[in-house]
Amino acid sequence: MEDVLFFIAAIGAVVGAIGVIALRNPFYSVLALVSHLLSLALLFLLLEAQFVAAAQIVVYAGAVMVLYVFVVSYVGGQGEPLASVGPGLGGVGLVLCIGLFVELSIAILGSGLHAIDTDGAKLGPGFGTPGQIGQLLLTKFLFPFEIASFLLLVAAVGAVVLARRRRGIDAPDEPLPPRDRLELTAAEVMRIPRAGSQAESIGLGQEEKEEQGGW
Amino acid sequence: MSPTTWAWICLALPLAGCLFNAFVGRHLPGERTAGWIGTLAIGLSFVAAVGAFIALMGHSPDDRTFTSTAWDYADSVGVNAKLTILIDPLSVYMMLVVSGVSALIHLYSCVYVWKDRGFVRYFAYLNFFVFSMLLLVMAGNFVPLIIGWAFVGAASYMLISFWFRRTTATRAGIKAFVINVIGDVGLVLGTYFIVFRGSGSLDFLDTFKHVQAAFPPNDGDLVAGCILLLVGAFAKSAQVPLHTWLPDAMEGPTPVSALIHAATMVTAGVYLIARMHPLFEDATAAADVGTVVGCATLVIAATIALSQTDIKRVIAYSTMSQIGYMIMAVSASAYAAGMFHLFTHAFFKALLFMAAGSIIGAMGGEQSLDKMGGFRRALPFTFACFLAGGLALSAFPLFSGYFSKDDILALIGGEGGWHWILYVLGYLGAFVTALYTFRMIFRAFLGPECKEARELRETGHIAHHEHPFNPETYEEEDTDVGFPGPGHYIAEQQWPMKVAMSTLAIGAIFGGLIQVPFVDDLVNVYLRPDFVNDPTYEKVINDPSNGLLIFGLILSAVIAIGGIGLAYVIWVRRPSIAVAFRERFRPLYELSFHKWWFDELNDAVFVRPGATVGRWASNVFERVVIDGLVNGTVSVVRAGSSVVRGAQDGFLRVYAALLLLGLALVALWFLLQST
Amino acid sequence: MTVAWYLVVSALIFCVGAAGVLVRRSPLVILLCLELMLNAGNLALIAFSRMTGTGDGQIFAIIVMVVAACEVVVGLGIIVALYRRRLPIDVDQLRRLQG
Numbered sequence: 001m002e003d004v005l006f007f008i009a010a011i012g013a014v015v016g017a018i019g020v021i022a023l024r025n026p027f028y029s030v031l032a033l034v035s036h037l038l039s040l041a042l043l044f045l046l047l048e049a050q051f052v053a054a055a056q057i058v059v060y061a062g063a064v065m066v067l068y069v070f071v072v073s074y075v076g077g078q079g080e081p082l083a084s085v086g087p088g089l090g091g092v093g094l095v096l097c098i099g100l101f102v103e104l105s106i107a108i109l110g111s112g113l114h115a116i117d118t119d120g121a122k123l124g125p126g127f128g129t130p131g132q133i134g135q136l137l138l139t140k141f142l143f144p145f146e147i148a149s150f151l152l153l154v155a156a157v158g159a160v161v162l163a164r165r166r167r168g169i170d171a172p173d174e175p176l177p178p179r180d181r182l183e184l185t186a187a188e189v190m191r192i193p194r195a196g197s198q199a200e201s202i203g204l205g206q207e208e209k210e211e212q213g214g215w
Numbered sequence: 216m217s218p219t220t221w222a223w224i225c226l227a228l229p230l231a232g233c234l235f236n237a238f239v240g241r242h243l244p245g246e247r248t249a250g251w252i253g254t255l256a257i258g259l260s261f262v263a264a265v266g267a268f269i270a271l272m273g274h275s276p277d278d279r280t281f282t283s284t285a286w287d288y289a290d291s292v293g294v295n296a297k298l299t300i301l302i303d304p305l306s307v308y309m310m311l312v313v314s315g316v317s318a319l320i321h322l323y324s325c326v327y328v329w330k331d332r333g334f335v336r337y338f339a340y341l342n343f344f345v346f347s348m349l350l351l352v353m354a355g356n357f358v359p360l361i362i363g364w365a366f367v368g369a370a371s372y373m374l375i376s377f378w379f380r381r382t383t384a385t386r387a388g389i390k391a392f393v394i395n396v397i398g399d400v401g402l403v404l405g406t407y408f409i410v411f412r413g414s415g416s417l418d419f420l421d422t423f424k425h426v427q428a429a430f431p432p433n434d435g436d437l438v439a440g441c442i443l444l445l446v447g448a449f450a451k452s453a454q455v456p457l458h459t460w461l462p463d464a465m466e467g468p469t470p471v472s473a474l475i476h477a478a479t480m481v482t483a484g485v486y487l488i489a490r491m492h493p494l495f496e497d498a499t500a501a502a503d504v505g506t507v508v509g510c511a512t513l514v515i516a517a518t519i520a521l522s523q524t525d526i527k528r529v530i531a532y533s534t535m536s537q538i539g540y541m542i543m544a545v546s547a548s549a550y551a552a553g554m555f556h557l558f559t560h561a562f563f564k565a566l567l568f569m570a571a572g573s574i575i576g577a578m579g580g581e582q583s584l585d586k587m588g589g590f591r592r593a594l595p596f597t598f599a600c601f602l603a604g605g606l607a608l609s610a611f612p613l614f615s616g617y618f619s620k621d622d623i624l625a626l627i628g629g630e631g632g633w634h635w636i637l638y639v640l641g642y643l644g645a646f647v648t649a650l651y652t653f654r655m656i657f658r659a660f661l662g663p664e665c666k667e668a669r670e671l672r673e674t675g676h677i678a679h680h681e682h683p684f685n686p687e688t689y690e691e692e693d694t695d696v697g698f699p700g701p702g703h704y705i706a707e708q709q710w711p712m713k714v715a716m717s718t719l720a721i722g723a724i725f726g727g728l729i730q731v732p733f734v735d736d737l738v739n740v741y742l743r744p745d746f747v748n749d750p751t752y753e754k755v756i757n758d759p760s761n762g763l764l765i766f767g768l769i770l771s772a773v774i775a776i777g778g779i780g781l782a783y784v785i786w787v788r789r790p791s792i793a794v795a796f797r798e799r800f801r802p803l804y805e806l807s808f809h810k811w812w813f814d815e816l817n818d819a820v821f822v823r824p825g826a827t828v829g830r831w832a833s834n835v836f837e838r839v840v841i842d843g844l845v846n847g848t849v850s851v852v853r854a855g856s857s858v859v860r861g862a863q864d865g866f867l868r869v870y871a872a873l874l875l876l877g878l879a880l881v882a883l884w885f886l887l888q889s890t
Numbered sequence: 891m892t893v894a895w896y897l898v899v900s901a902l903i904f905c906v907g908a909a910g911v912l913v914r915r916s917p918l919v920i921l922l923c924l925e926l927m928l929n930a931g932n933l934a935l936i937a938f939s940r941m942t943g944t945g946d947g948q949i950f951a952i953i954v955m956v957v958a959a960c961e962v963v964v965g966l967g968i969i970v971a972l973y974r975r976r977l978p979i980d981v982d983q984l985r986r987l988q989g
Contacts, residue, residue: 021910093912097905104901121943155960162967865985
């Protein structure tokens, strides 16, 4: 029974993963990833990690993927044009990754770690329960726990800073060049309009002197 | 004081004069103070040389060799080089000649370059030359010899191209220097063969002592070394085939020609052979080479002088010819005779050059005999000096050249065997000498007066041309730095020139009296300590061949008078004979006029191929190989860097690919490690 | 199934995600592939945690999830900013480095 479930979950995960990379429309890719995450949760359950499985579904599939869906619908799910202006890494990439997989498999299966050929150690009673997770988080891994929360705070603030507008909701910030083949500098991408670019802030770039507004 | 102390003083004074003039001369008050100071330095140097002479004579004849070392240059790797001077009769003899004649020439120069912008530079160079020459003759081992040798070459170059804006002068300077360098190389290589393959010591006295032990007679190494020394001697003394620089060296000021290219530098080769006589006694093959070359030169140079029209070049070829006599003499072991001729030649040749300077001044810078004539009444003193010098040069009886040239030829004849050919050629050369010398004198002083002579005689003014010109090519010049100054001077009007020329004339006339056959032989006796072990010398001293000597005296007199008479007939009485002769024997005339085509030969064999190689090297080798290598390296680096640059092009996926590739390789490494 | 199977599945998903990063050009999809790789890592962690019997691996996996969330937030913020500026959402065209 366990083996059957394992195979179902494993195949689901792999199919989902392949779906992510193979589907043209990013919307479909997101959905494939959701299915992949659900399969993965099942695999976690098979490994006796109940809390993590639940967290996976609730947090990852539930929150993060929903966020993804929002952004995909905002940005628009236009498919990629097939012609690529950059290096065509398609064939090379696949070959490289197949090679990587072969290498990793050899490493795993040929490793001297005998324990991986077993089903695992004998488990104590509360293995994988929220109680044990909570205990570990608040005793042994308190510091990473606090850092992780701090990281979440930083990310939230960063997201707000990145995506906000300055002026109005529907007025465009400035007349922009048309959206087609265009080369950009990262500075232009990151620039906060009328707040000065990074270059200006360190003294280079004297073109826009009249825009003195800080924020 | 000991002879060596006097010698150091004699050596130091010209150097002091040179440095003083070089650094301070420009700021001295008065127009010619630097000149007087230079002359004073050499005059005092002559006094010191006399002091050395007297001190030397104060010792017994067996004890007249002194050395003195100033410092060690180097003492390692089997080489022990010191700054040593060797004072013995030979070197003091040369010191006296060099400093004495130089002092007179300095005096003459105070007038000759008076208004020249390079007046101070001239005297600095001239003093430097005297210092170098004294270093050369005083050298006690090969190191100061080579140093002095090189320095006199450098001084010669500096003085030949003294008027450096004249292209002909700078070319002549380079030509002289290049040929001198060939001689320098010969000298240094000769030193290598003799010292490092033989005696092991750079010191002269040591080398001479050990030469018999180190080398069997006519040993290959020794002969090679001596022939290389001869190459040096020939280059410096302008013997065939390294003689082509001397006529061109007449581009320098006339006193320079008098000093360097008549009296002193060109005699360095003669001195070298005399100094190295133990080596040449042992390597008779090399000595024979020297004799033959000397004889060949004296004949060739005499024939060339017969057709030249530039007055200074006639005297230059005459120098070459007379030095041929000297080289022939010292190579054939007639050392004292050769040195005696060196002494008399210094006087009469310097006198001839000074007189030539006077007449050139009277002509306003013109040097061609074709344009001169009839100066006898306008320049009486110069004429008298020319006569004195010319008679001495032609070996007219009782003048100095008569005794010295005769001494040489008698000793050459006395050797017997194939030396009889040299004997005959020597007298033939003497005949031609008389001929060309008086050709020059009669053409310049007798005959119809040229306009400069008439103007000078009538008004006492020296002719001036509208603008200065190059006497060779007649190009226009100016009188600023690098060209001759505007002043033209004649001896009749300038007392320093008169004093110098009179002193030399007295020497030219009476100088031979120190070694008259059957009466006295001061030179032989004086130089004897130097050549004590030399068999020929002893033979000469003890048993001169009387018969040959008397025959030679009479023959010389006949030849000299005959030559002068013939010159009178041709160039005074019937000039048409000369023209007819030229037409009738055109090839001979051409051979003589084109200087036996040595210049053209050198050009074809050395200069043109050299220039072609240089052009090839510059256009092909430099551009293709060297630049190709350098630029090729640059382009390889550029190509490599542009390849590497591709990794930084901004494509995110490429970065990710490289990252994954690196990960895979690291994993592979660890995988392989663990197996 | 022994632990090795889970590890092999994890390696497979990782490689699929890496291939996706190399092949796709839309930054959205590249971020999704990054998620794949992170999940593969999570699976390996949980497998090892099961193997050793301690809960450390699971904690690590939770932290990884937190980091993944933060990273997605920031990445999507960039993509939104790109879209606002009417720039092409194509990683190959956004390649001029600063300076």
